[in-house]
Amino acid sequence: MRTHTVMDSPVGPLTLVTTNGALAGLYMHEQRHRPLPETFGPRDDTQSPQVIEQLNAYFTGELREFDVQLAMEGTEFQRRVWTELQHIPYGETTTYGELAERLGCPTAARAVGLANGKNPISIIVPCHRVVGSTGNLTGYGGGLPTKRYLLSFEKGEPTLL
Secondary structure (H helix, E strand, O other): OEEEEEEOOOOOOEEEEEEOOEEEEEEEOOOOOOOOHHHHOOEOOOOOHHHHHHHHHHHOOOOOOOOOOEOOOOOHHHHHHHHHHOOOOOOOOEEHHHHHHHOOOOOOHHHHHHHHHOOOEOOOOOHHHEEOOOOOOOOOOOOHHHHHHHHHHHOOOOOOO
16 A cells, blocks of 8 residues: 655655555655656555654764665666665765666666666665766756755755755
């Protein structure tokens, strides 16, 4: 059964979608590739207390690694990319090309970028930590100001959204 809840955060409202108790989606209010709200299931604010607690700890700087059950739905390649994203350390970045190489597909930087952009669980699966080959900030489903904010926040640099 799918349900959802909405929580406030420094990057705006976050919609948490759960499937049978596991986190299946974490979407920002103005996110590219955000599914239609009717696919989220009924709102149930009693769901996801562990996810909310960990996100609040992340946004206060007390948590650097999440430990929540995930239910990521996508192609096998997308799931491989999303799993690899979880190995990018807090406060660090990697490029699409480096990520493709780590996956054993050195010519697949563009495919990695597409999979990264369809990540259904932003922040917890840190797609914001992937940058262009020259270190430039490139697209982010939640918008470049949000990506800039998250990267600066993780580096301990004060920034406004």
